[in-house]
């Protein structure tokens with residue numbers, strides 16, 4: 001049973017504030033992923049929880065008790081780093097057993113636990129080897145084994161597979177997930193890779209410049225981004241964002257993007273959902289899969305010209321020029337023949353997001 005809570009955590013390095021009033025509650029057994037660009041404060045947050053870094057304000061609580069005054073060794077939290085921090089002169093077996101040597105466990109208990117962790121991580125046949133004889137993936141398995149063996153209250157992982165090549169990363173990602181399902185432990189995992197975050201997390205915590213932007217399930221941060229930063233940080237290719245002018249027409253509502261000659265048709269309900277903000281400076285966000293295109297004219301579809309077509313294997317990304325803005329649409333592969341083709345596009349209202357341009361905040365419109 002391990003809950004972790006951060007309350008009003010602030011951290012400065014000299015005059016620079018790198019964590020700004022961070023509040024977060026992590027439940028027992030939860031797999032939390034801290035996601036954000038380089039320098040946004042992920043590692044600092046993790047190190048503060050582990051006790052490797054002090055904080056300037058706020059509380060860090062484990063199971064309701066403040067622990068920010070405890071030394072790292074007294075927090076019972078294990079951390080796995082990106083760099084393979086194994087002892088080179090020790091065998092794999094000794095590396096995994098190392099954290100248990102300081103406990104009062106007997107030799108045979110230690111032996112049992114090392115072998116059990118090795119089985120879980122499928123590295124039993126490597127126990128006699130030295131780290132220098134291992135591949136990157138196996139080294140990281142050993143590092144995870146060493147963290148797991150003492151059954152810590154929580155596991156903190158800082159880009160643990162970031163140094164591996166793409167194929168191995170995918171493999172290890174699945175393994176880490178399997179391990180978490182099997183062992184179950186409160187885990188905080190840091191990455192700047194959104195695919196990794198989406199595939200592993202129960203909840204993703206998105207940070208930007210030391211400020212928490214949104215906490216939610218992978219589906220929530222993807223389908224209901226709280227602000228423009230999250231909207232454009234999560235999802236690939238990135239969400240299209242354009243200034244939007246909303247106007248009422250006779251039978252519907254039209255949304256005109258960045259200086260275009262004509263607007264896209266939206267249902268009348270948009271006005272009430274915008275809740276008085278229809279006249280504000282708005283931005284419309286639409287993911288490439290929400291830009292629908294067809295070859296022939298139809299109600300609600302605007303004529304547009306294709307620009308660059310990017311074939312991505314199972315689908316294409318087609319750039320469409322709308323006013324001064326480029327909209328990227330996702331289509332079946334080969335749907336358009338290439339640049340310069342005239343097609344008809346519309347924005348799926350059900351997939352549209354509206355943001356207040358000044359604050360960047362989502363207006364929470366769902367059609």
Ligand SMILES: Nc1ncnc2c1ncn2[C@@H]1O[C@H](COP(=O)(O)OP(=O)(O)OP(=O)(O)O)[C@@H](O)[C@H]1O
Pocket residue numbers: 013018036037038039040041042043044045192
């Ligand atoms: N010991 C330190 N002294 C001074 N500044 C630091 C120190 N450690 C980190 N910083 C600064 O704090 C900010 C946050 O760093 P942090 O390492 O937490 O970012 P990160 O999100 O982990 O980035 P990355 O994805 O590159 O690992 C950065 O601007 C960094 O330069």
Ligand SMILES: [Mg+2]
Pocket residue numbers: 042043044158
């Ligand atoms: Mg880092």
